[in-house]
Amino acid sequence: MRPVPGNLPAELNRFVGRADELAELTRLLTGFRLITLVGVGGVGKTRLAVHAAARALPAPGPEDPEKRYCDGVWLAELSSVRDPGLLDHALADALRVTDHSGRPPREVLRTHLADRRLLLVLDGFEQLVDPCAELVRDLLRRCPGLQVLAVGRRPLRLEGERVFPLAPMDGTDAARLFAERAADVLGGSCPLDEHGDTVRELCRRLDSIPLALELAAARLRALSPDQILRRIDDRFHLLTEGSRGELPRHRTLRTAIGWSHELCAPAERLLWARLSVFAGPFDLEAVEYVCAGPDLPAGSVLDVLGELIAQSVVVREDTAAGVGYRMLDTVRAYGAEWLDALADTGRMRRRHRDWYMGLAAWWELEWFGPRQAEIAAGADSALPNLRAAIELCLETDGETYLGQCLAGTLWFYWAGCGRLTEGRHWLDRALAPAAGPGEPPHDGSRRDGSRLKALWVLGYVAILQGDNATATGALYECREEATRTSNALAHAYAVHRLGCLALLTGDMPRAERLLRSALGSYRELGEINSNVLMGRAELALSLVFLGDLDAAVALCADVREICEDSGERWARSYALYVHAFAAWTRGRLTEARALLAEAVTIHHTFNDLVGLVLAMELMALVTAGEGYPAEAAVLQGAAGRLWRSVGVPLFGSPTFGAPHEQCERRAREALGPRAYGARVAEGRALSQAAAVERALAGPRGTSASVPPGRSPDDHRPTPDTDRETVRDRETREPAGSPGQIGGEAAG
Incomplete structure (x- = not known):
């Protein structure tokens, strides 16, 4: 029996109530291609949508006769996406679509979804409602087997859309939810048994909004239900003053969050505000670096974070990269308002950026070693935060070079982990202006080094996408500027990638010449990493095509030996491929x-x-x-x-x-x-x-x-017939001449 594809998260606690809403949403899923579940933040939209989607999945095994959702149910969480240009990328990422071709991501999505039958849950789109509506319209028109369940605070307003408003829970379900979560906190004790009237009044005061109830239930570690009710009652009027433009339920939610915030210790409130700079999941090390300071010592961060987890302000989750944490969007937004009130947003965003720049630099070094799979998982988890860090660099006067540095440093992620399209997006943006706002002219400084690195990485990415024109332009510019500024390392990387371009376009003599030149420069500079090993594997492949099998196999053996000693696997895989090619050629x-x-x-x-x-x-x-x-x-x-x-x-x-x-x-x-x-x-x-x-x-x-x-x-095969096949083919269709690609390494 084949498993049903999809990426819905497992439910960590029991789904409570909402029987009527669940039945209605299930019915709508059988009759409409676009359903938008709308409601106030914290009302439980995401939980209901995911639960309904999970119930709609076909059981593992033979496909059902109607093939409904035979290609699975997929959740795309869009709340951390702020750049409309990344919307398509985020959706492709959620669908686990990898594309190196250089095609627009929208075209990739259309192709992927054209012949599939699946349900797509789009969650948290309200900050990009117009581009999201355009995306959904386009995909629904072109992909007949696609069904969309959108989840947000407002409709998409598209033709054929069925809007399903989600109200707060009814009183009975609200009391059950509070009791369930209270039992989790108290180890099985149910407050409804002794405090039924108090709990029902508490639910009424909180408008039966699930997030507000869960925040209140978390307080039972320290307070009784009567104490919680009195505190909310005492502060209700105060905490809703100044909110005239908000709907009553929005004010109630802010009351619940504000009340929870008020009950936090000063250190907890401060950490809550500072955590709001994270755009996605984060780990303890990031929190300790970004959020610690004289008023919040690093040694206390873990304990303070634990208190926020206990109060349901922060959610702990297990990821492929290890234990991580996240904040619900509504809670995060409240913290961001407090951070603004403290006039500390700019400083904290810069600390956030600095952490992820340092993390990327460390990953780049560690990539040449046994931790590549761990680094890939970590980069996947950190991607929303990496995006936020690059975005800050590119929008800040005088700091474009930092964005170029970060986008270039992540070459191993773009090229090695199926992220070419995302990498191309950031590299193009970082290199678009000759100099960003307030940027000084090139002077051979760190700014030039960052730009040169971004150029050769762009050339590398473009080569793998098949965009040879962009690759050639970027690599020649990098080589010329490296010569002018005496940057020998950037020159070597530009020559290396020009050799790779010659290899993939079939000009083997030129590929051998350029790759040998680059590898000689690497030796002189003492450069050894996965890129250098890739250069050796690429040289070996050019030798295979030129018929020098013994030299090619010797190079591959050398690469494999270094990889075995260092634990490197990515470059090793290419050496294995070239070695296999030589083995096949020999029969x-x-x-x-x-x-x-x-x-x-x-x-x-x-x-x-x-x-x-x-x-x-x-x-x-x-x-x-x-x-x-x-x-x-x-x-x-x-x-x-x-x-x-x-x-x-x-x-x-x-x-x-x-x-x-x-x-x-x-x-x-x-x-x-x-x-x-x-x-x-x-x-x-x-x-x-x-x-x-x-x-x-x-x-x-x-x-x-x-x-x-x-x-x-x-x-x-035999060596003679295989090499003859290659030579015959090249005779009939000559490869591009060196003049079509450019001058030689010394150029």
């Missing part, structure tokens, strides 16, 4: 398959689609050589689907295209055009995870499917 198919299996596993772990699709293509060719053309065709189809997310298939290079054509020719000849096409279509229908599973499982069946009169061994 050593068993060796090639073992090397590729490890490479595929690593690429899939990091969601590196460029490496994954290259390894899948070669796995298909190995499979064909083993005498299993049907399975080879399936893998080619799976690779074809991945190429749509990477860019131009096989980089548009005759050199990379020749092995693919050889595999297709063998499989098509063995199976016949119709059967080959059917197998390719089967592969194209596989998800990324299913394709990886299929590739790692090995050929299906016990016998090869080959034409009469042939044996599986007839399909095994």
